Structures are given as C-alpha cells and as structure tokens.
Amino acid sequence: MKSMKAAIIYEAGGPERLILREREIPTPEDGQVLVRVRAFGLNRSELMTRKGFSPDVVFPRILGIECVGEVVCDPSGQWSPGQRVAACMGGMGRDFDGSYAEYTVLPKAITCPFTSDLPWHVLGAIPEMFQTAYGSLYLALGIRAGESLLVRGATSSVGLLAIQIAKQAGLTVIATSRNPEKDAFLRDRNADYVLVDDGNLQTKIKGIGAADKVLELIGTNTLKDSLACARPGGLVCMTGMLSETWSVKDFAPMDFIPSTVGLTVYDSGQFRLDSGALQLFISDVAADTIQLPVGRVFGLEGIVEAHRLMDSNSAGGKIVITND
Structure with missing residues (x-):
C-alpha cells in the first residue's frame, strides 16, 4: 500500500502538537470517495480542537474540516478519477480524519463536484x-x-x-x-x-x-x-x-x-455545499467579480507555522495549505 504524508495531532496543545507522519493511503468503502487533497483552508474550529476545546474529538486525529482536490477512487463509479471536488464539515477532522494530509477518504454526501481552472491555492480558500x-x-x-x-x-x-x-x-x-x-x-x-x-x-x-x-x-x-x-x-x-x-x-x-x-x-x-451556488461563486472569483481574502499560503510541511500565524490573528485573510 502506498503511503502519504499527514499532519497528525496526538494530544491537545500548541501548534507544535501537529506532527508530520507517513501513513498508508486509506481505502474508500461504499458511500465514500478517496480524494487527493490539493489544498485546504485553516479554520478557527481546528484551532479550538487543537487546544483541546472539542471534547468529542478523540486523538490521534488528522484535523481539517474542508478541502478541494481530485477524485482518486469512487467505488460507486459515478465520478471518474480526476474529477474536481470540494468538501467541508460533515464530521471532517472531528468524527473522522480530515484534510491535513495528501489524501483523505470522505463521505460522498459532503463532497461537491465543480469545474475550474483556478489555481489550487485559490480554490482551497473557498469551501x-x-x-x-x-x-x-x-x-x-x-x-x-x-x-x-x-x-x-x-x-x-x-x-x-x-x-x-x-x-x-x-x-x-x-x-x-x-x-x-x-x-x-x-x-x-x-x-x-x-x-x-x-x-x-x-x-x-x-x-x-x-x-x-x-x-x-x-x-x-x-x-x-x-x-x-x-x-x-x-x-x-x-x-x-x-x-x-x-x-x-x-x-x-x-x-x-x-x-x-x-x-x-x-x-x-448542518448544510451541504450547494453545487450550483458554489459553481457560480467560483465563476465570480474567476471573473474577478469577487476578490478572495487570501492571507498566506503554506505547504503541508508548514502546518505548524501556519497554525502559529492563525493563533496570532495577523494573517490578513484566509490561510491556505497546498499539496500542489
């Protein structure tokens, strides 16, 4: 089985608690889809979980409540490999491992297909x-x-x-x-x-x-x-x-x-991404009708520094991690 890099938290604490490790790429079951994570944004809820303020979250855990990427495997056959998808919430990074990794398995119910030629670091700020x-x-x-x-x-x-x-x-x-x-x-x-x-x-x-x-x-x-x-x-x-x-x-x-x-x-x-509204929004971003407030962009190896920046409240916009 091929391996992937993932930022794993084993116990609550500061940004340094996020540790980069090698893990096996997970296998999707019925109702799930394997996604190659291209980018994801950081969120305050992840900061709260990291600090130990989410008592229902069991460590070790791969955090991350959102992502954009490409389908690797859809057991149902509905989506072909390479289909671009976005996902957020629905238990990501809390009830099951989330997006702080190169690959993640997601419930198909929370994934939303889209088309776009925008760079991954821009798309990663959106969901x-x-x-x-x-x-x-x-x-x-x-x-x-x-x-x-x-x-x-x-x-x-x-x-x-x-x-x-x-x-x-x-x-x-x-x-x-x-x-x-x-x-x-x-x-x-x-x-x-x-x-x-x-x-x-x-x-x-x-x-x-x-x-x-x-x-x-x-x-x-x-x-x-x-x-x-x-x-x-x-x-x-x-x-x-x-x-x-x-x-x-x-x-x-x-x-x-x-x-x-x-x-x-x-x-x-409590709501799933609306594919029509999401696609229209992405089109607005592509047309420069909406300017996304992106603060800083890091690679996955910079996840600790990225969390320190989030702690400081000085990013000036969305912090995005890319695997691109």
Whole structure:
C-alpha cells in the first residue's frame, strides 16, 4: 500500500502538537470517495480542537474540516478519477480524519463536484469561507437590497467576504475592527462605514442608524451589544466565535434580547455545499467579480507555522495549505 504524508495531532496543545507522519493511503468503502487533497483552508474550529476545546474529538486525529482536490477512487463509479471536488464539515477532522494530509477518504454526501481552472491555492480558500458567508447572509439573515448590514469581526476572512457579497446584493455595509488602523483597509474593500470596536458599538452606531441585519463573528461576549445595534424588527445571526467564547453565562432571554429583535445562528455543519451556488461563486472569483481574502499560503510541511500565524490573528485573510 502506498503511503502519504499527514499532519497528525496526538494530544491537545500548541501548534507544535501537529506532527508530520507517513501513513498508508486509506481505502474508500461504499458511500465514500478517496480524494487527493490539493489544498485546504485553516479554520478557527481546528484551532479550538487543537487546544483541546472539542471534547468529542478523540486523538490521534488528522484535523481539517474542508478541502478541494481530485477524485482518486469512487467505488460507486459515478465520478471518474480526476474529477474536481470540494468538501467541508460533515464530521471532517472531528468524527473522522480530515484534510491535513495528501489524501483523505470522505463521505460522498459532503463532497461537491465543480469545474475550474483556478489555481489550487485559490480554490482551497473557498469551501468553508463561501459556505459560511453565503449561508449566514442568505439562509440565516435573508439579506435584501436596500438593507443595512453590520459585520462585526469584519477583518476576518469570512467578514471580508461577507462585505463583498452584501455589497453585490445592494446593501449598505457597516464594518468593525478593534484596530483603528484598519479603517482604510475595510473601506478599500467596499465597506460604507467603519466603526472601531471597543465592545460598545450600540453608542457608536447611533450616528449611522441601527442596522437591519447584523452578522456576529466575534462570539457570545459581544452578542448582547450586537443585538442592541439592530433596529426593532431587525435580525442578528451569530456565526463566528473569534473570541473562542462558546456560551452566555446566566442567559436571561428577556433581558438579553431587545424586544422584536430576532436572533438566529448559522452552522455550516448542518448544510451541504450547494453545487450550483458554489459553481457560480467560483465563476465570480474567476471573473474577478469577487476578490478572495487570501492571507498566506503554506505547504503541508508548514502546518505548524501556519497554525502559529492563525493563533496570532495577523494573517490578513484566509490561510491556505497546498499539496500542489
């Protein structure tokens, strides 16, 4: 049996816990497909798992909740070798070994075929970032032209993409960052307004007007303030946990949620990539209608350095690993 390289984590801890090893290439069973991993993006959930904050994940494990690559073997015969596919969530890197490897076996149900001549490092940034931004805006928030959208945590890769998608849809976008020096950066990426986030946005947004929709990417520690930034009848979607805060202590709904303001969440693990929407998005990227916020690109041998960069929150966009 041929072998492959894989980054394996044996115990929780820092980036150095990710160790490159040789492993046998796995064999797909019925309902599965063997994929040659060409590229994958890094995600905060992988950082949380690496730190030991995902109690249901059993080590050793190959992390990685998304990837793009080529079919090597499909036991059903539906997809020919070389077919390009994308995959994300569905238990990847958590319930079973994920994408931090040269090959991976995936449930066919979470893989999505596509066609594209874009470079692998560009394609590798797409699956989870697209799924999260598109799903949060359209499926959870139901954005419409003419509305205003507050993106809290706008300098994250999902935040930067959400700004572009919302502007394409005809919304006014209010972006936030803790760093006042990011004002020009966010305006250059089509944000109409930029607010410095000191944890109390509800006072700052009064000069602009309360938002129709709010995309919360920071976490539960800013959620109450984000709810206060929405207009009566508005809607807030909690999607991200950049602060690594999972729960609200002593949650009292009547005190926490303003009257008539709606609260929802978007969890990409509960939805499969939509092949039609994905293909259209890839076409937009190819046509330069969408500029992907890619920060740094590493090879698999740079996985430890890549995780250190993710820890530092200084990538300036999506971190991508390639096997190309």
